Amino acid sequence: MPQYHPSTYGIHADDRINVLTDVAPPIHTSTTFRYPHNPDHLQPVPEDGEFMDLSTPLVYSRLASASTNRLETILAPLIYPAAKEEELDGSDGLANHVISYTSGLSAFHALLVNIVPKVIAISGGYHGCHGVIDLHKKMHSVKTIDLHADDATWDAAGLSKGDLVHLETPLNPTGEAFEIAKYAKRAHARGALLSVDATFAPPGLQDPFQWGADVVMHSGTKYIGGHSDMLCGVLATAKGAEGLKRAKTMRAERIFLGGVLGSLEGWLGVRSLRTLDLRVQRQSSNAERLVRWLHDCLDSKGEDQEAVKKVVSKVAHASLQESDMSWLKQQMPNGFGPVFSVYMKGMQQARRLPSKLRLFHHATSLGGVESLIEWRRMSDTEVDNTLLRVSVGIENWEDLKNDLLSAFKALADGAEGDEEVSVMNMEFRLRGAQVLEA
Ligand SMILES: Cc1ncc(COP(=O)(O)O)c(C=O)c1O
Incomplete structure (x- = not known):
């Protein structure tokens, strides 16, 4: 056979x-x-x-x-x-x-x-x-x-x-x-x-x-x-x-x-x-392109880059683990995972960014054809409160990039600072949500 x-x-x-x-x-x-x-x-x-x-x-x-x-x-x-x-x-x-x-x-x-x-x-x-x-x-x-x-x-x-x-x-x-x-x-x-x-x-x-x-x-x-x-x-x-x-x-x-x-x-x-292979290939390459773009923004000059730098502090993803590539390229020869994380400069920015996006649903879970973003503090009490988890879908990657860029710009232009607000009520709600979360 x-x-x-x-x-x-x-x-x-x-x-x-x-x-x-x-x-x-x-x-x-x-x-x-x-x-x-x-x-x-x-x-x-x-x-x-x-x-x-x-x-x-x-x-x-x-x-x-x-x-x-x-x-x-x-x-x-x-x-x-x-x-x-x-x-x-x-x-x-x-x-x-x-x-x-x-x-x-x-x-x-x-x-x-x-x-x-x-x-x-x-x-x-x-x-x-x-x-x-x-x-x-x-x-x-x-x-x-x-x-x-x-x-x-x-x-x-x-x-x-x-x-x-x-x-x-x-x-x-x-x-x-x-x-x-x-x-x-x-x-x-x-x-x-x-x-x-x-x-x-x-x-x-x-x-x-x-x-x-x-x-x-x-x-x-x-x-x-x-x-x-x-x-x-x-x-x-x-x-x-x-x-x-x-x-x-x-x-x-x-x-x-x-x-x-x-x-x-x-x-x-x-x-x-039936479509696993197609979906995953597309999600993986979309994610790698978005991560590369964001990472480069943090390290270069220009109008778009300045907006990104104003609000984003770090991006995390396997594709950025340069010192691990000798084993990582063998372990993941066809591309890296379609999920990455963005650390914002402050908690308020992480909390507000999802509402400024049009193509990413603000929701937990991952792996679906539709792109998701989650301010991870919504479902995990242990996580850094500036962290946004991104699950990349099968949309056109440049549309996703432009959506992220507009949201970063809107956030960078806005008056929102990172003043510590009381999150007591929210913390209360989170304790229930953590049990249910995916
Ligand atoms: C890495 C990992 N393992 C296990 C699970 C649990 O899977 P399920 O929600 O299907 O029970 C999740 C859910 O998000 C996960 O991300």
Whole structure:
């Protein structure tokens, strides 16, 4: 069988399981499925618990449904871009290494339920994952240690076999990247597993398995969904017998966690994967151009540049990590993540800029076709209050640039200073929002 490019697999990876004549995937909503009519064909549930894979006939949609199976089937060649066609299929195939969940956080919870680590090395990144760990701390003894601490500190904390090193790269909210191979080596030297939250670099931009990840996690709500209309989480395990065993166990555990992706979301996900490669390429190149333009503005002279300099203090993005390019260019050979951050000169400017934009929605989340900007203090109490997180969409990049420039100019021309205003009421509201935020 030929091996195809991810853009081709996004359209055709499910052809082999498509027994219908529909060109567009049908919407299935049934929660339950008839057993065979012929009693001789009835197969009672095996007792080993690991009975399910993508070819198992449908029984009840908390176990699996047609649309979620289809989504996982298409995700496999995208998540394992180096896989040969014959590695994808069959009960041992890579499609069985990919498991979808109701959300990114339910996927992370499922991972912790599966591993039950005693020590987790983690630092910063999406605060929701820390919230999930807090729930586990409530249920059993697990402690966290700084991901970036040195080996001696990890060892003193007892990080060892059966524990977890959890790396988010690129990082929420700044878009900065970390070297996966370095953390894989450190984790494996201690018998620990490395999980990589690759939400900010979806398939096409980064293959964490190539650099030693044992488990890759995505908030599928972001680029995999891509249209800001579905929640989804994904876990995928490394190639090989150990990865397959873990995936089969997690698929079986998902039945009892109950966090199975809804059929309609599965269908939306299939719709989305058709264009994943196109969308992500465009978003990544748009982001890199915008970051380059902004960064150059901070370092050059001219009317536009002066307006930018008056309000912006710094831009953060993997494309600006010049001293890391020797490994970063290899880890992200096709472009950097489509999210970057802008630090404004003051909190008031960060708070006001989004309202001056026409093409960026002021909203949380990321990864959709539409550009978003978020004054991140709206949803994260820990973050620098001058930080704006930008999720770049698929619009024309120069339109986005001109929109940003007009907003910077309006802000620079305006009377708004950065006098400290009382944010007491807002802080109160934020505490509620943080729990709900994506
Ligand atoms: C890096 C990262 N991981 C995980 C999540 C959680 O995903 P979900 O909102 O789908 O639960 C998010 C959400 O923003 C995220 O940015």
